[in-house]
Amino acid sequence: MNRRTVAAALALLGLLALALPFVHVTVPGLFEGPLDSAGTLNLLGLCFVFGALALTYDIVFGFTGLLSFGHALYFATGVYVTAIALVRWHWSLPQSLALTAVVALVLPLALGAVCLRVRDIPFAMVTLAFAEAASILVLQNPYGLTGGEEGLALGGSVLPAALVGVANTAHLYWIAAGLLLATCAIGWWAVHSPPGRVWQAIRENERRVAVLGLNPFAYKLASFTLSGFLASAAGVAYLLLQGGANPQITTANFTLVLLVMVVLGGVGTLWGAVVGGIVYEYLDFRLVEFSNTAGVQNLPPVLRVPLSEPLFILGVLFIVLVLFLPDGLGGLIRRIPTRSR
Amino acid sequence: MSTLVLLLVTGLGLGALYFLVAAGLSLIWGLMRVLNFAHGAFFTVAGYAGYFAAAALPGLPPWPSWFLAALAGTLAGGLFATLTEIGLIRPLYRRPVGQVLVTVGLALATLALVEGAFGSDPRVVSLPGWMTATTTILGAAIPNTRFVVLLLALVVLGGLLFFLQRTRYGLIVRAGVENRDMVSALGIDVQRAFTLVFTIGGLAAGLAGVLGATYYGTIDPSRGTAMLISAFIVVVIGGMGSIGGSALAAVIVALVQQFLNFYAAAGTGDFAVVLLLAVVLLVRPGGLMGRPPA
Numbered sequence: 001m002n003r004r005t006v007a008a009a010l011a012l013l014g015l016l017a018l019a020l021p022f023v024h025v026t027v028p029g030l031f032e033g034p035l036d037s038a039g040t041l042n043l044l045g046l047c048f049v050f051g052a053l054a055l056t057y058d059i060v061f062g063f064t065g066l067l068s069f070g071h072a073l074y075f076a077t078g079v080y081v082t083a084i085a086l087v088r089w090h091w092s093l094p095q096s097l098a099l100t101a102v103v104a105l106v107l108p109l110a111l112g113a114v115c116l117r118v119r120d121i122p123f124a125m126v127t128l129a130f131a132e133a134a135s136i137l138v139l140q141n142p143y144g145l146t147g148g149e150e151g152l153a154l155g156g157s158v159l160p161a162a163l164v165g166v167a168n169t170a171h172l173y174w175i176a177a178g179l180l181l182a183t184c185a186i187g188w189w190a191v192h193s194p195p196g197r198v199w200q201a202i203r204e205n206e207r208r209v210a211v212l213g214l215n216p217f218a219y220k221l222a223s224f225t226l227s228g229f230l231a232s233a234a235g236v237a238y239l240l241l242q243g244g245a246n247p248q249i250t251t252a253n254f255t256l257v258l259l260v261m262v263v264l265g266g267v268g269t270l271w272g273a274v275v276g277g278i279v280y281e282y283l284d285f286r287l288v289e290f291s292n293t294a295g296v297q298n299l300p301p302v303l304r305v306p307l308s309e310p311l312f313i314l315g316v317l318f319i320v321l322v323l324f325l326p327d328g329l330g331g332l333i334r335r336i337p338t339r340s341r
Numbered sequence: 342m343s344t345l346v347l348l349l350v351t352g353l354g355l356g357a358l359y360f361l362v363a364a365g366l367s368l369i370w371g372l373m374r375v376l377n378f379a380h381g382a383f384f385t386v387a388g389y390a391g392y393f394a395a396a397a398l399p400g401l402p403p404w405p406s407w408f409l410a411a412l413a414g415t416l417a418g419g420l421f422a423t424l425t426e427i428g429l430i431r432p433l434y435r436r437p438v439g440q441v442l443v444t445v446g447l448a449l450a451t452l453a454l455v456e457g458a459f460g461s462d463p464r465v466v467s468l469p470g471w472m473t474a475t476t477t478i479l480g481a482a483i484p485n486t487r488f489v490v491l492l493l494a495l496v497v498l499g500g501l502l503f504f505l506q507r508t509r510y511g512l513i514v515r516a517g518v519e520n521r522d523m524v525s526a527l528g529i530d531v532q533r534a535f536t537l538v539f540t541i542g543g544l545a546a547g548l549a550g551v552l553g554a555t556y557y558g559t560i561d562p563s564r565g566t567a568m569l570i571s572a573f574i575v576v577v578i579g580g581m582g583s584i585g586g587s588a589l590a591a592v593i594v595a596l597v598q599q600f601l602n603f604y605a606a607a608g609t610g611d612f613a614v615v616l617l618l619a620v621v622l623l624v625r626p627g628g629l630m631g632r633p634p635a
Contacts (some may be wrong), residue, residue: 067438114619118626121376125577126622132570133615140608252570256378256445263442309457315450322442323432 006188010181017177020044021170032289038169042241043285045169045176047278049238052183054261054277055270056230061259062268063191064223065203067120070111070127072254073134074228076245077104078235080138083245084145086158093160100236101229108228112221119206128252135250151246154239163240172241179237180274183230187270190226199223203268260318266328276328284310343481348599350478354487354556356595357494361549362572363579363587364501365422365542371518371582372538374437378444379425381569382451383418383543387550388560389455390417392466403469410466411551418547419540426539431532448569456562463559472555490552497545501584504541514538518582571598574618580631590629593617 023035031040053075060066081103085096115126141148156164162171190196198219201209209216239245248254257280265276290296291308299307306312321328362384369377391414395406425447433439472489475482505511513534517524525531553568554560575594579586594614601610621628 067441114623118622121370121374121581122577122622122626124376125573126619128570129574129615129618133612136608136611136615140606140612253449253566256449259442259445260449305457306454309453311453312450312457315446315448315453318446319429319443319450322439322446323429326436326439 010184014177014181017048017181018174021173036170038166041169041173043282045173045241046238046285047281048176048180049234049241050261050281051274051277052180052237053231053234054258054265054273054280055183055187056227056234057258058262058265058267058270058273059187059190059199059227059230060223061262062273063196063203064199064220065206066116066220066224067124068115068127068224069124069252069255070115070129070131071227071231071258072250072252073111073127073131074104074108074231075235075238075254076134076138076250077107077228078232079239079245079249080146080152080235081232082236082239083152083154087152087154088145090158093163097236100232104229104232105225108225109221112224112228116217116220116224128255131250131255132252135247135252138247138250146247147245149247151244153244159240176237176241179233183234184270184274186226186230191270195219195222260314262328263318264321264328272328280314283314287313342479344603346479346481347483348603349596350481350483350487350491352596352599353592354490355599356592357490358549358553358556358568359571359575359595360494360588360591361497361545361552362568363575363591364497364584365538365545366572367576367579367582367584367587368514368518368538369542370576372514372521373430373440373535375430375440375444377542378441378569379447379451380444380542380546380572381565381567382448383421383546383565384550384553384568385455385560385562385565386421386451387414387418387547388554388564389459390414390547391551391554392464392560395467403467406467407469407472407555410554411548414551414554415544415547418550419544422543422546423536423540425543426536430535430539434532448566452562452566459562461562463561465559466554468555468558473558486555486558490556493548493552497548498584498588501541501545505584510534510537571614574614576628578618578621578628580628583628583630586628586630 021036021041026034031043033039035041056074057068057071060068060071078100081100082096085091085099086093091099111127111130115123115130118126138146139148140146146152162168163175191199198209198214202216202219206216209219235249238249261276261280262273263276264280265274266272287310291310296304296307362380365383366377366380369375369380391410394413395401395410398406398409401409425444429443429447430440433443468486472486473484475484476488477483503511505515513524513529513531514537517531517534521531524534549568550565553564557564571594575587575590578594579588579590594617597614597617598610601613602608603610
């Protein structure tokens with residue numbers, strides 16, 4: 001794919017996505033309400049956010065080969081810093097976003113500089129440790145900032161009126177769609193830029209990159225920081241869509257879920273990760289509804305219990321994928337044209 | 342003084358639990374280079390297996406019932422681990438990242454299944470009367486369960502060290518940790534050692550699952566994950582692949598947690614342990630008793 005086709009495809013998809021809130025069509029089976037209903041738009045918005053988030057994770061894991069177990073931390077940075085500035089300090093939205101942008105840049109830069117002193121599994125452990133520390137901090141509710149286990153609700157008055165209320169869900173949806181498009185564009189540009197090619201070289205053989213006279217550390221740090229910053233941006237969109245912050249997104253389990261998303265879509269392909277994130281979030285949401293249908297509820301417990309647990313279905317799906325389809329859904333689709341040729 | 346003694350013994354008991362989970366993780370990592378995220382699932386499944394084994398025979402006196410639960414839980418952990426190794430890890434011997442990923446999937450799926458089947462609320466386990474009582478040492482009333490946990494962990498530590506230092510299979514495992522390729526080049530079937538190590542790790546995690554139920558008095562689906570993260574920290578601080586290192590680090594981690602959580606704000610201890618991990622990794626990347634990575 002060259003630059004022009006990608007740009008054209010993105011523009012087309014973008015236009016389609018932007019027009020959706022005006023389409024009053026019901027898609028039976030796929031969504032509960034019509035496409036322009038608040039519920040559907042909210043679900044799609046969340047799917048877009050997770051698509052973007054999975055892409056940011058794919059930049060470090062898939063393209064640079066850094067198995068980070070702390071990606072949740074950077075997503076949570078976007079969620080919590082913005083929420084705290086808005087709710088606790090009563091800052092305006094632009095001020096809060098400015099603060100979040102600074103933190104989202106400095107935090108991955110500083111922590112990355114520490115974590116990247118080790119590699120492979122020890123790297124995974126240190127990133128996990130920092131994310132876990134942040135998770136504990138959030139739960140501990142220091143100075144009453146984070147709200148602990150209950151999280152932090154935005155409430156009506158802290159946001160501009162255009163972003164509040166069910167009637168304005170379309171605006172939030174557009175923010176999520178815009179975020180996804182922007183993340184795709186930046187991600188595509190980054191991995192095709194000269195540093196992006198060095199990232200992939202590092203993934204394949206780091207020592208060789210060093211022998212060629214490049215400093216892998218600087219490139220890895222750049223990848224880590226860019227990915228962290230974009231993840232925080234996704235966090236801000238998530239906060240707006242959900243109307244609040246909840247501590248679940250800080251946990252190690254959440255990073256594992258991200259890993260599942262990326263592998264689901266295909267490691268090392270940007271659009272694969274996006275598809276993985278969207279499909280995962282969609283399944284996670286819809287499987288809950290699926291489990292409440294009469295068909296499942298009337299099953300004997302042996303079948304009903306596993307089928308009512310979305311995470312069980314997704315976990316098993318993940319294992320099957322890793323065992324039999326290592327390239328993910330992206331690899332499956334890519335394989336079709338080569339066979340038919 | 343009595344608070345100090347209480348914290349010390351309780352911390353040692355917690356360290357014993359960490360050690361039981363971490364020992365298997367450490368051996369598995371050392372020999373197979375697999376970071377086993379499913380280890381917390383072994384812990385959880387064993388806890389529930391023990392609970393239901395005891396509930397299945399309600400007429401039994403308390404002590405035999407407790408032993409039965411401990412045995413059932415330990416065996417369940419071992420069996421689960423063996424099946425995991427044969428069914429999921431073995432097909433992926435050539436794909437190390439794939440191995441980590443399947444254990445992640447298994448951990449998520451198992452946790453969801455346990456939560457779906459038995460609910461997320463804690464269940465109270467029934468213990469023999471002596472275990473719910475306390476013993477007074479130096480003025481501190483210490484729950485008797487702490488001694489049970491500590492004693493059994495010491496037995497496991499001794500058993501593992503004996504196995505590693507004095508038996509033929511232990512020799513193979515130790516040699517495999519040093520240099521896996523050389524061991525297979527000498528014509529020894531390393532795969533069998535892999536299964537063995539996974540089973541031992543599962544048995545230890547299973548025992549930890551039952552003892553965790555005894556220690557806390559309850560079981561719930563999420564404790565396995567918390568144990569897993571603590572055990573990861575213990576393994577890395579102690580040095581991956583070193584049993585002695587795991588034992589030492591388990592005690593350090595548990596004591597730091599206990600004392601700081603009590604004397605500073607709750608949660609400070611957990612926070613400090615994570616920082617300790619970061620410092621140890623940066624100063625001694627191989628851990629306290631491990632070797633620096635080549």
